[in-house]
Amino acid sequence: MSSKANALQNVASVDDFLNVAATETVPLFEYLSFEFLLEYDVFAPCKRGRTRVHEPPELFRGFLHCYYEDVYGTRPVARELQKPLVWLSCGFDRPPSRDAVDRFLTDLEHVVDDVFDHLVEQAAVRGLLDSTYRIDSTHVEAIPWNDDASWNYDSTAEEHYYGFGCTIVSSGAKIPIAAEFTPAKQAPEETAMRVTRDALAVEHPVWMLGDSAYDTLDWHDRLLEAGVVPIAPYNPRNTDDPLDIEYRVEDRIEKHSEDVQLKRSLLDETYNRRTQVERTNDAVKDCGLGPVRARGRVHARAQVFLALCLRVVVAITNDERGDNPGREILTS
Known part of the structure; x- marks a missing residue:
């Protein structure tokens, strides 16, 4: 049993x-x-x-x-x-x-x-959330006869899957606090902004962590305006003149604040907590996040x-x- x-x-x-x-x-x-x-x-x-x-x-x-x-x-x-x-x-x-x-x-x-x-x-009233939010997207497999699903590529697993996606913000003890159901795992920036807004409506954390997919100016500036420190690895993409930074927030702080300084060691230490969102994803999958057995x-x-x-x-x-x-x- x-x-x-x-x-x-x-x-x-x-x-x-x-x-x-x-x-x-x-x-x-x-x-x-x-x-x-x-x-x-x-x-x-x-x-x-x-x-x-x-x-x-x-x-x-x-x-x-x-x-x-x-x-x-x-x-x-x-x-x-x-x-x-x-x-x-x-x-x-x-x-x-x-x-x-x-x-x-x-x-x-x-x-x-x-x-x-x-x-x-x-959950928030009971003090179950902490000062660090984490955002991530996960794949949601669907049954083959769900005609509304589609074939997508999961870059993390390096394989294709048939289904949908879900963007989740988590905090505390593997607790999802904001989410969006999406056609694919790779969600557009608009989705990230909407889920981030929903998460901030619950409580304002000190930190918000995301992988390099969240290395966008709008996401960083929205959080900094709210008094939240965003940490996402800098992605130089196709630039010919990459910045000498590890995290996008280093550049945003330098350009927009004369009084605030962040040590890279602190950013590294805090970003290491991001793996908790993967444990949250696994916990939610155990509750039925996937495979989705629905038409x-x-x-x-x-x-x-x-x-x-x-x-x-x-x-x-x-x-x-x-x-x-x-x-x-x-x-x-």
Whole structure:
């Protein structure tokens, strides 16, 4: 039995995780499941006038349970939720149909960014973030029959893959705090700027780290204006007269500030922390970031953000239990 299965092998631990039992985390997820989702009118009547039958809080708990148990895709999720132990623990009066599962995932995509942002706010309130943000892009593999995916090249792995991409900013104990679903791993500068803006809306860190792909003037100047020190390796590209610097911020500080000086040794030491974002990516992948077993872009994007939500849920739950929020599983 896997470590995840061990963590959820009895009713009590399932109830704890899904916040059905009377634990200290119930108020947070009652608010998220009932008040927050319904506030955005996710479950409006369909165009024909028929009321769409949904159980949003129960289905949200159900998807969290399934993704935690490595169960993805509407058919497998619907089958998992047919198990009496599971649907009772999630608060259903009866097991949901596959159509209900499919509709919920479709509707959730419209507000899943807000759900994720709300969870990140809760992590920030609990002091789970640190003074260093890290930004990186990762590949998201898709099933071969997802016609909205495409073949892309992953320069890190030096191989092609079929799927999408995701740009993530992380902080603290492997906690994603901002993200964007993209057609490919290599995201345009506009995406980097948008995700950076979203990350700064959570809290302002001291440092923000990125690889050489983030060696752009706009990214550096936006962060410096916000009082954040950006560190990305200098990429001379095709210039005939490269600067004598290791990091772009050295040149930006020299040109725009007479009072600030940064030692290269400090920049080197801080940049070495960037590898934490790779551990965050791996932790989110373990929560369902990939491969994405969903058809179409809408369900693929919903699965990606549900995986991000689940990673934050696990971190918050572990912290409230007195465990290390960086743990990727829940103790029973």
